[in-house]
Amino acid sequence: MSESARHRLSLVLLVAALLLIVSAWYYAFQVAPTERTMGTIQRIFYLHLPAAFLSFLAFFVVFVGSLAYLWTRRMGWDWAAASAAEVGVVFCAAVLITGPLWAKPVWGIWWTWDARLTTTLILFLIYVAYLMLRLYVTDAERRARLAAVVGILGFVDVPLVYMANRWWRTQHPEPVIAGGEGSGLDPRMWWGVLWAFAGLLTFAGLLFFQRYRMEAMRAELTQLARRLRR
Amino acid sequence: MEIGLKHLFYAFAIVWALLLGYVFSLARRQKQLADELENLKKSAGRRSD
Numbered sequence: 697m698s699e700s701a702r703h704r705l706s707l708v709l710l711v712a713a714l715l716l717i718v719s720a721w722y723y724a725f726q727v728a729p730t731e732r733t734m735g736t737i738q739r740i741f742y743l744h745l746p747a748a749f750l751s752f753l754a755f756f757v758v759f760v761g762s763l764a765y766l767w768t769r770r771m772g773w774d775w776a777a778a779s780a781a782e783v784g785v786v787f788c789a790a791v792l793i794t795g796p797l798w799a800k801p802v803w804g805i806w807w808t809w810d811a812r813l814t815t816t817l818i819l820f821l822i823y824v825a826y827l828m829l830r831l832y833v834t835d836a837e838r839r840a841r842l843a844a845v846v847g848i849l850g851f852v853d854v855p856l857v858y859m860a861n862r863w864w865r866t867q868h869p870e871p872v873i874a875g876g877e878g879s880g881l882d883p884r885m886w887w888g889v890l891w892a893f894a895g896l897l898t899f900a901g902l903l904f905f906q907r908y909r910m911e912a913m914r915a916e917l918t919q920l921a922r923r924l925r926r
Numbered sequence: 927m928e929i930g931l932k933h934l935f936y937a938f939a940i941v942w943a944l945l946l947g948y949v950f951s952l953a954r955r956q957k958q959l960a961d962e963l964e965n966l967k968k969s970a971g972r973r974s975d
Contacts (some may be wrong), residue, residue: 721938737930741936747941784947790941797937801930899945906952913959920966924973 702909709902716895720888728888740798741885746893747790748816750900754784754852755823757904762847765840774840775848775911780829781823785898788820803867811860812868819857822850835919918921 697705724742731738761777764770795813796806807813826846833839861868881889 735930737934740934743937743941758957786944790944792959793940793944794937797933797940801933805938903948903952910952910956910959913956917959917963917966920963924966924970 706905707903709898709905711787713899715893716891716898718895720891720895723891724888728884729882732926734802737798737801740794742888742892744791744794744798745889746896747787747794750896751784751788751791751819752854752858753897754780754787754850754900755819755906757786758784758823758826758847759851762844765844766848769837771836771840771915774843775908775915777843778827778911779904779907781826781847782907785820785827786903787822787900788816788823791816792820799867808867810866810868811864812857812866815853815857815860819850819853822846822853826850836915 721742724739728739728742730736732739757780761773761780765773765777795816799808800806814860826843829846830839830843833842860866861870
């Protein structure tokens with residue numbers, strides 16, 4: 697892809713993401729109904745839930761990229777995994793920030809070591825470790841191989857986070873999406889969540905695209921430096 | 927300010943700041959790499975001359 701095409705695509709993604717995010721949050725604050733028990737604070741939901749699903753999606757891309765790298769040994773897969781891991785960590789951090797800010801006025805505490813919260817914190821730490829590992833291993837192929845193993849093993853925690861409040865009794869509320877009998881959302885809340893997810897997904901796509909470009913530049917730099925040393 | 931509103935405001939403000947911070951960090955690292963690449967390309971050009 698040419699440099700100007702890349703710039704154009706980035707600009708289109710940025711404008712689309714901003715329009716979607718701003719309109720989604722306008723919808724969340726002005727159109728979606730106020731939740732009966734919690735009141736206004738429940739609107740953190742339109743940030744917390746999409747960010748959580750985006751981090752799951754990003755870590756799934758790390759998992760797929762890692763498997764594909766071990767299978768094909770093509771560096772592009774490793775770059776995709778590394779880029780997705782960084783974006784996933786940012787969104788997982790957003791979940792860990794918005795969670796306690798929601799919990800304090802509703803539960804009266806910032807944090808508790810229940811299964812859902814603890815597995816989410818572990819998920820964040822796994823992928824921070826993944827990124828640190830990448831920083832400390834200098835040889836590109838060794839780094840890709842080791843990171844792929846962590847990327848595959850680390851993904852085991854994602855279904856654990858998802859199932860935590862289904863399998864164990866937690867302080868975290870029971871799931872409202874695919875949670876079985878008695879669960880569910882007002883359709884207007886559904887729209888708000890989906891809309892916010894679409895906006896953040898577009899923004900995450902832009903971040904992934906830019907981060908992938910960085911990996912490609914780094915590889916080019918290493919190759920050029922090696923050629924100059926000869 | 928109602929307690930829930932204060933927390934709601936902090937949540938949105940902090941997440942926006944986090945995302946913006948990440949965008950700036952990406953831009954800075956990309957610029958650094960582009961500069962290094964440019965310098966190396968120049969030295970490679972000088973060497974071949």
